[in-house]
Amino acid sequence: MSRMIKVLLAEDQSMVREALAALLGLEDDIEVVAQVARGDEVLPAAREHDIDVALLDIEMPGATGIEAAALLHKELPAVKLVVLTTFGRPGYLRSAMESGADAFLVKDAPAARLAEAVRKVLAGERVIDPTLAAAALAEGANPLTDREREILRAAEDGSTNADLAAALHLSQGTVRNYLSTAIQKLAARNRSEAVRIAREKGWL
Numbered sequence: 001m002s003r004m005i006k007v008l009l010a011e012d013q014s015m016v017r018e019a020l021a022a023l024l025g026l027e028d029d030i031e032v033v034a035q036v037a038r039g040d041e042v043l044p045a046a047r048e049h050d051i052d053v054a055l056l057d058i059e060m061p062g063a064t065g066i067e068a069a070a071l072l073h074k075e076l077p078a079v080k081l082v083v084l085t086t087f088g089r090p091g092y093l094r095s096a097m098e099s100g101a102d103a104f105l106v107k108d109a110p111a112a113r114l115a116e117a118v119r120k121v122l123a124g125e126r127v128i129d130p131t132l133a134a135a136a137l138a139e140g141a142n143p144l145t146d147r148e149r150e151i152l153r154a155a156e157d158g159s160t161n162a163d164l165a166a167a168l169h170l171s172q173g174t175v176r177n178y179l180s181t182a183i184q185k186l187a188a189r190n191r192s193e194a195v196r197i198a199r200e201k202g203w204l
Contacts, residue, residue, distance in 0.1 A: 039063030073100025091202025
């Protein structure tokens with residue numbers, strides 16, 4: 001019999017995590033050896049359990065699945081990375097691939113497709129949801145710089161320019177310029193609309 005594929009499952013919603021673990025557990029050649037609810041727990045668990053494949057949700061406390069993927073890719077390059085998302089946002093796909101992910105799937109894909117993706121990435125293949133791939137190509141690259149993304153993320157809670165300047169150790173004029181440029185690039189009317197557009201496209 002072939003060796004069992006050891007999988008780590010990172011998902012902050014316990015019902016979803018347990019359902020995925022149960023479904024994967026039905027496969028003869030896959031064993032879920034670790035489950036975590038936070039992005040910052042991924043690397044320690046991966047090391048402890050000597051995993052083959054990590055299944056990573058994007059939206060998690062501690063660190064996003066994309067941040068966890070980048071860290072795993074750097075620290076444990078032999079581990080294959082499958083990023084799962086509820087949100088079919090094209091920008092997420094691009095970010096996931098740049099972080100070293102081997103597969104990118106939406107969570108409502110059939111369980112059989114997830115198990116198949118685990119086997120394929122272990123065999124050296126890349127697996128991408130075809131609808132998302134087409135959308136990402138149509139959408140193009142993220143137009144925002146790292147600094148513009150940082151400032152938009154910080155502005156999400158409604159902070160004033162003065163608050164943002166103090167928090168980011170920048171002048172108010174610099175903050176205003178970055179926000180203005182980001183709003184322009186996103187063809188938004190104001191900062192809150194810019195944040196919403198960037199979020200919807202997976203660019204933040």
